[in-house]
Amino acid sequence: xxxxxxxxxxxxxxxxxxxxxxALAGTGPIDLELFGAFRVGLLRHIGMEEKVxxxxxxxxxxxxxxxxxxxxxxxxxxxxxxxxPTPTRALVDxxxxxxxxxxxREEQEGGIYAAADEAIGPVAGARLAGALRDFPxxxxxxxxxxxxxxxxxxxxxxxxxxxxx
Numbered sequence: 001x002x003x004x005x006x007x008x009x010x011x012x013x014x015x016x017x018x019x020x021x022x023a024l025a026g027t028g029p030i031d032l033e034l035f036g037a038f039r040v041g042l043l044r045h046i047g048m049e050e051k052v053x054x055x056x057x058x059x060x061x062x063x064x065x066x067x068x069x070x071x072x073x074x075x076x077x078x079x080x081x082x083x084x085p086t087p088t089r090a091l092v093d094x095x096x097x098x099x100x101x102x103x104x105r106e107e108q109e110g111g112i113y114a115a116a117d118e119a120i121g122p123v124a125g126a127r128l129a130g131a132l133r134d135f136p137x138x139x140x141x142x143x144x145x146x147x148x149x150x151x152x153x154x155x156x157x158x159x160x161x162x163x164x165x
Contacts, residue, residue: 003117005053008129009045010107016041024092035087036140043083043138046076052135056128057116066119068105068112071163075102078156085150086143094153098160 002010016038023034050073058065075098082095106112117125 003114003122004126004129005117005120006107006113008132009049009053009113012041012045012048013103013107016045020092023087024089030087030089030092032087039083039087040137040140043080043140044135046080047138048132048135050076052128052132053116057119060119060121060124066112066115068115072102072106072112074156074163075160078153078160081149081153081156084141084143085145085153094157098157101164 019034019038019041023031023038025031054066054069054073058069078098079095079102082091082098085091104111108114120128
C-alpha cells in the first residue's frame with residue numbers, strides 16, 4: 001500500500017512526464033513553451049523534495065536523514081544543471097538518463113517516498129501532501145548556453161553516475 005506522500009509525488013512525476021512527452025512530440029524542434037512548463041514544474045518538484053520532504057522526514061526520524069536523501073540530492077544537482085542551457089534533443093537524452101533511474105529509485109518499493117511515508121505517518125503525510133499543493137513555482141532565469149555551464153553539466157553527471165556504480 002502506498003502512502004499519501006508516495007501518491008502525491010508519483011502523480012507529480014506522471015504530470016511532468018506527460019509535459020515532457022508533449023514538448024518532445026514529433027521530429028521537429030522541441031516545443032520551448034511546453035518544455036518551459038516542464039522545467040518550472042521539475043524545479044518545483046525538486047524544491048518540494050529538498051526543502052520540505054527530506055527535512056520533515058529527517059525531523060520525524062529524530063534528526064536522521066532518509067537513507068537515499070544525499071544520493072538523490074546529487075542526482076538533483078545533475079538534473080538542475082541539465083535544465084540551465086537551451087534544451088536540445090541530445091540534452092534531453094542526457095536528462096532522461098538521470099531522471100528515469102532517479103524517479104524509479106524514489107518510487108520503487110523501499111524507495112524514498114515509501115520511507116518518507118513510513119517516517120512521517122499517514123495522517124501527517126496526508127496533511128503535508130495537501131500543503132505541498134500550494135508550494136510555489138521557483139523563479140526562472142533565461143537559458144544559459146555558456147561553455148562553463150556545459151562543463152558544470154559534465155561534472156554533475158559524472159558525480160551522479162559515479163555514486164550509483
